[in-house]
Amino acid sequence: MSERQDAYIETEGGTLHASVWGGSPEARTPIVLLHDSLGSVALWRDFPARLAAQTGLPVIAYDRAGFGLSSVRTDGLALDFISAEAPTSLSVVLQHFAVEKVILFGHSVGGGMAVSAAAQWPQRVLAVITESAQAFVEDRTLQGIQEARTRFADPAQLARLAKYHGNDLQQARWVLSAWIDTWLSPSFAHWSLAPMLERLRSPVLALHGDLDEFGSLTHPRMIASLPAAFPGQGESRVLAQCGHVPHREQADQVMREARAFLLRRGLI
Numbered sequence: 001m002s003e004r005q006d007a008y009i010e011t012e013g014g015t016l017h018a019s020v021w022g023g024s025p026e027a028r029t030p031i032v033l034l035h036d037s038l039g040s041v042a043l044w045r046d047f048p049a050r051l052a053a054q055t056g057l058p059v060i061a062y063d064r065a066g067f068g069l070s071s072v073r074t075d076g077l078a079l080d081f082i083s084a085e086a087p088t089s090l091s092v093v094l095q096h097f098a099v100e101k102v103i104l105f106g107h108s109v110g111g112g113m114a115v116s117a118a119a120q121w122p123q124r125v126l127a128v129i130t131e132s133a134q135a136f137v138e139d140r141t142l143q144g145i146q147e148a149r150t151r152f153a154d155p156a157q158l159a160r161l162a163k164y165h166g167n168d169l170q171q172a173r174w175v176l177s178a179w180i181d182t183w184l185s186p187s188f189a190h191w192s193l194a195p196m197l198e199r200l201r202s203p204v205l206a207l208h209g210d211l212d213e214f215g216s217l218t219h220p221r222m223i224a225s226l227p228a229a230f231p232g233q234g235e236s237r238v239l240a241q242c243g244h245v246p247h248r249e250q251a252d253q254v255m256r257e258a259r260a261f262l263l264r265r266g267l268i
Contacts, residue, residue, distance in 0.1 A: 011123035015072025022052030034110030040068030086117035209242030
């Protein structure tokens with residue numbers, strides 16, 4: 001599998017940690033991975049290396065500010081944090097690697113960030129793949145978060161999360177709070193990806209497990225159906241007997257779907 005190279009990128013708000021597989025992203029259009037609400041580069045495990053090998057494209061993953069090996073945060077997330085990722089951290093990462101054109105692959109909230117970035121950068125984002133993405137605040141999503149909050153009351157669960165965030169319990173608590181407090185806030189209840197989907201100009205593939213505990217199949221259908229820039233712009237695939245983390249639960253199937261999508265769109 002592809003060798004990994006790490007980078008630490010200095011920004012006004014602190015340091016961002018990023019990793020690259022599959023060679024220099026300057027020569028070929030890279031796939032950039034956007035992690036979920038509790039995620040980090042480390043939690044992608046071997047998926048980036050395998051994706052690089054399967055597609056022949058460089059793969060970049062980075063820890064958002066406050067996550068993984070990036071600088072610690074103590075502030076709360078702004079209500080526009082999903083759409084704000086593109087002009088802030090993602091922009092800095094792409095600039096660091098001298099990347100102009102990009103393919104975005106986002107898991108869970110990272111899928112919303114991928115769509116939002118593509119809507120804001122119609123000439124820059126060539127395609128979007130979402131995995132288990134939420135398109136609005138659904139009761140099922142909130143129930144899953146409430147159940148997760150109960151599980152993470154167990155110190156052992158918090159310690160396990162901390163392993164992926166600098167082995168720092170305080171940072172793990174921030175990661176957990178940023179997720180739970182934001183999504184359960186009444187102020188966030190009316191958030192929707194619809195305005196960004198309606199602006200989307202790149203092709204999009206929405207992958208979703210039929211057993212996803214954080215979102216029904218309404219989400220991939222909405223992600224695939226709302227874009228209307230050209231016929232066949234949106235596609236969705238339901239993964240049978242699969243939960244919220246398809247790239248771990250059914251990695252081979254996810255890579256097959258991603259590769260076939262990019263082939264259909266002439267990107268590999």
